[in-house]
Structure formats: C-alpha cells, structure tokens
Amino acid sequence: MPQTIQTETLLNNAAGYARxxxxxxxxxxxxxxxxxxxxxxxxxxxxxxxxxxxEAKGRPSFNPLIVHLxxxxxxxxxxxxxxxxxxxxxxxxxxxxxxxxxxxxGAGLSKLVTAGMATLAVRMPxxxxxxxxxxxxxxxxxxxxxxxxxxxSPTRADxxxxxxxxxxxxxxxxxxxxxxxxxxxxxxxxxxxxxxxGHVTREALSxxxxxxxxxxxxxxxxxxxxxxxxxxxxxxxxxxxxxxxALGEARLGFGDVxxxxxxxxxxxLTEAAANLFEYLHRLDDAGAxxxxxxxxxxxxxxxxxNDRLTRAAAPRD
Numbered sequence: 001m002p003q004t005i006q007t008e009t010l011l012n013n014a015a016g017y018a019r020x021x022x023x024x025x026x027x028x029x030x031x032x033x034x035x036x037x038x039x040x041x042x043x044x045x046x047x048x049x050x051x052x053x054x055e056a057k058g059r060p061s062f063n064p065l066i067v068h069l070x071x072x073x074x075x076x077x078x079x080x081x082x083x084x085x086x087x088x089x090x091x092x093x094x095x096x097x098x099x100x101x102x103x104x105x106g107a108g109l110s111k112l113v114t115a116g117m118a119t120l121a122v123r124m125p126x127x128x129x130x131x132x133x134x135x136x137x138x139x140x141x142x143x144x145x146x147x148x149x150x151x152x153s154p155t156r157a158d159x160x161x162x163x164x165x166x167x168x169x170x171x172x173x174x175x176x177x178x179x180x181x182x183x184x185x186x187x188x189x190x191x192x193x194x195x196x197x198g199h200v201t202r203e204a205l206s207x208x209x210x211x212x213x214x215x216x217x218x219x220x221x222x223x224x225x226x227x228x229x230x231x232x233x234x235x236x237x238x239x240x241x242x243x244x245x246a247l248g249e250a251r252l253g254f255g256d257v258x259x260x261x262x263x264x265x266x267x268x269l270t271e272a273a274a275n276l277f278e279y280l281h282r283l284d285d286a287g288a289x290x291x292x293x294x295x296x297x298x299x300x301x302x303x304x305x306n307d308r309l310t311r312a313a314a315p316r317d
Contacts, residue, residue, distance in 0.1 A: 033174030039143030250288035
C-alpha cells in the first residue's frame, strides 16, 4: 500500500505549471489532462518516480508506458525515426495517437518505462495544458491513465482524486477531456500494425500510409499499453449488446432507447466516445451492480468504443 500523502489540486495557470514541473523534477507524481484522458505523469528518466506510478496505480505487472513529449525533436532523440513515422506524425500529431518505435541506444529512460522491451511508445498530446506543462518540464514524461489499475479511465480531475487521492502529489485541473478515449496506438517497428484502437482509425492510418495497416490479435503478446484483457472496468459487472433491460440493471444506452444515461441519442460515435468513461463513472458511483450497455456499431470510432467495453466486461483476475 503506498504511503498516504497530501494530494494537491493545481490550477491551470503559470503557478500551477511551475509547481507541477517542480514536483516531477523532485521525483513526484502529477496527473495532467490530455485530449484523451488524464494521465499520471512522472519523470521518465527517474527509476524511483516511474516505479511509483506502478505503486500508485496498483498496476499488476510492469507493462510498457507511453512517454509524452512536447515536440518532435524530443521524440526523435529517444526513438529511431522512419518514413512511416514521418507520415503519421505529419497527419496526426499533435493529437490522440501513440507510435511504438525502436528505442535509441543511450536514450536515458528508466527500463521500467519500456518493460525491458527494445521499443518505446511515444506521443505528442494536443491538449494545450499538457503541451505547456511538458514544455515547462523540458523532458520526457511517462504517463499512463491516472486511475487505479483496471478501473475506469478518468476524464475529469475529480475522477483522478476519487481514485488516487493520497497516492500522488498533485493533479493539474485542466477541465474535462475532449475525446474521452485513450490514444490510438500504432506499431511502426516493422509492418505497420494497429496495437490499440482509438479516435484515429485503422482506415485513416492506412490512407495516410498508402498501405493496409495490420491488426493485432488478442492472443499476441503484450507490446503496448492497454492490451490486458480486463481493463477500464467499473466495480459493477458490465453486460454488453443489451437489447432489453433486466430488473435492477443500470441502463447505458445508445440511440433511441429508454435508459438511465445515453451515450448518444443521435447515434453519434464521437459523442459516445466522449461520454463513455464519464457515464460509466456516474452509474458506478450511483451503486449499480450491473451496467447493461446497448449495442454499439462496430465501425469507425465504434471499434475503439467496443474495445474499451469488451475489456471493461472481461472477467476480473
């Protein structure tokens, strides 16, 4: 059990950025907003700080972490760049997309970040608060989602505080996250492969690269964050593809259905993605024992939504 500490809430201003960056320099943990979800950040070169991420989250094993950086030059200093990466970066960075690339020798990162692999997951977030804070710190920041391992990902500062208060030094409150789903992850070490779906779709990546992007299979070994079978889970059991409701279930709808909360009555997948984790939090906090979820179309952004729901519904260890 991590030692209980006083968790600060930092304002989204110059003083807040300065305080957060100093906490990172001192080896502490600060949750920061991105356009996807809140991340739990630490100095990616500091072994003790990175180990504290796993401790605070209760992460069951040393899975690889995404390193967030302020600019492209900083990214290229850590990984071996290639033509595919250049095309993807031109199209989607800064933004909700992570690339897995070969790690440069002498990159100087904690081995806990890569889980001993020869690759590194890197991202340039688009959220202005994240970008300013990363620039203020001036170095690589390892940042998985700012929640207990396996719990619902946080899209607001109060979600972070509900899960990690007393376990981390601070959360920088940048308001609600815009997209509400973790970043797409593409592997670019060999054949371009979609490792985790997100707002940037496989089809969009294939179009930019001019070739079909392969699909990772769930039986493949873990090669990037967010690939464990049970993940993003509320305390309640999750029942998928519900076309009717059982007595006592909390009802999470999609489309023209009678429900407790509706991801998108107009069947807008972007709206549904933005609402997904927030609504799971609300129903879970209300004491639901089972959350039944309407079917979500398995196309475009719906692939990413269904990925998160499938992991939320998976049997717990």
